[in-house]
Amino acid sequence: MPTDQRPPVSRWKLGIFGLAAGVGLVLVVITGIRAREEQGTKLKEWTDNQAIPSVAVAPPSAKVLNPTIDLPGRLEAYYRAPIFARVSGYLTSWSVDIGARVKAGQVIAEIEAPDLDQQLLQARADLASQQASAKLSEATLTRRRSLLASNFVSMQEIDERTADLSNKKAAVNSGQANVERLEALAGYKKITAPFDGVVTERNTDVGALINAGGNAGPAMFIVSDISKLRVYVNVPQNFVPSIKMGAKAVITLPEYPNRTFTATVEASSQAVDVSSGTTRMQLALDNSNGELMPGGYANVKLTLQRDTIPLHIPASALIFDSNGLRVATVGADDKILFKKVTIARDLGKEIEIASGLTGDDRIIIAPPDGINDGDQVRVVGGGAKKPTTASEKQDVKG
Incomplete structure (x- = not known):
């Protein structure tokens, strides 16, 4: 039985096939290398991008969040006078106690000063003696002048009598001034109020030894005018230019939590305290009703005035x-x-x-x-x- 025989493949076709396979293999290799390079490049870019920090930004906001500043303050009486004695002695009586309202010139205490009384009696007696001596000297001079025409006395004696009369008159003037001084001191045995106000302190009592002057202890009384108060506040240095004279401030106090009071800036120390870096400012606060107490704490809200936002x-x-x-x-x-x-x-x-x-x-x-x-x-x-x-x-x- 005969068998079919395939014709042999020519060498030329085998060569073409091998060449095509080699070109395809080279293209595959090149494509793979290029893909890896691109992948590496993208990975590097991604890594570099991840290394750069991401931040959120915003512009500064130009706005006035709160044009005021709150600072602690202290209330003080607009006028405050510590009362000291001008004469030494013993306190015989006092008529007002703390919290009492007084009028200007009202007697609030009396001092017994026996030493001063005796000094005044002595001064008046010395003045009387000096006045008598001056009167006698004047009469003697008048008689001597009447005898001058008869040459019974010399001009020298007349001059001496005239000088003696001048000395006696000067002594009278000195004695009179001393009496008036002691009488003025005796007037200080009555302690009076210097102005209308309230007695905020009393540091003496009946029978107490009183020494003249202000260096012997505390004041006998302290009288304060509380119809108007001063509010003192220490303002940080960088806020001082923003607080103008005449600016209004809102005052709040712990004893009146639901009320506010209005004060006016009226003075500045114009100096910075080295220890605190603040400037002391004074505000005026009306207290005609007498509701506020000097020495108390206050919260002061000051309005800031600025040229720029x-x-x-x-x-x-x-x-x-x-x-x-x-x-x-x-x-x-x-x-x-x-x-x-x-x-x-x-x-x-x-x-x-x-x-x-x-x-x-x-x-x-x-x-x-x-x-x-x-x-x-x-x-x-x-x-x-x-x-x-x-x-x-x-x-x-x-």
Whole structure:
């Protein structure tokens, strides 16, 4: 039985087939290498992108969150007079106690001063003697002058008698002045109120030894005029220019929690206390009803008057390190730029900035650790408009 025989494959076809297989293999290898290179490039780009920190930015807010400042204050009487004795002696009586209202010139106590009384009696007796001597000297001079025409007395004697009369009159004047001085002192045996007010202190009692002058102990009485009060408050140095004379302030007191009182700024010490860095200011507060008490604590809310609107930033944006107080900003090239700032007020969640920033700055709300000047960052969100560069500004002008 005959068998079918296939014709042999030519060498030329085998060569073509091998060449095609080799080209396909080379293309597969090249494609794989290129795919790996692209994958490596993308991985590198992704890794580099992940290495750049992402930050959220926002511009400083130009707003007046609270145009006032609350400070502790102290109430004082507008007029306050410690009453000391001008004469020494013993207190015989007093007629007013603490809380009593007094009128100007009202007698509030009396002092018995026997030593002064005896001095006054002696001075009056000395004055009488000096007056008698002066009268005798004047009569003698008159008689001597009548004898001058008969040359019974010399001119020298007349001159001597005239000088003696002048001396006696001077002694009379001196004695009279001493009597008036002692009489004036005797008038101080009655202690009187210097003005209308309230007795806020009494530090003496009947029978107490009284020493003249203000260096021998506490005042016998203290009289205060409380119809108008002074409010003293220590203002931090950086707020002093914002508080003008005549500005109004709101006063609150713990004894009247549901009421407010209005005071007016009327004086400033114009000096900064070295120990506290504050300036003392005085406010006037009407107290015609007598409801408020001198010496009491008060909360003073002062109105701040400013020429410019302050900038505020989140408290989380502040960085305090060895370089001082700084804020991290992002420039037009998305690179970090640190700026030193000074704080005007700490408002809790927000900080009022006194200097160092502008309204166009892009503030990093929560700066990550380890960032430095010039570091590249990625800005996320639309919290702030990207500032224009110098070249962009020139293009706009062109």
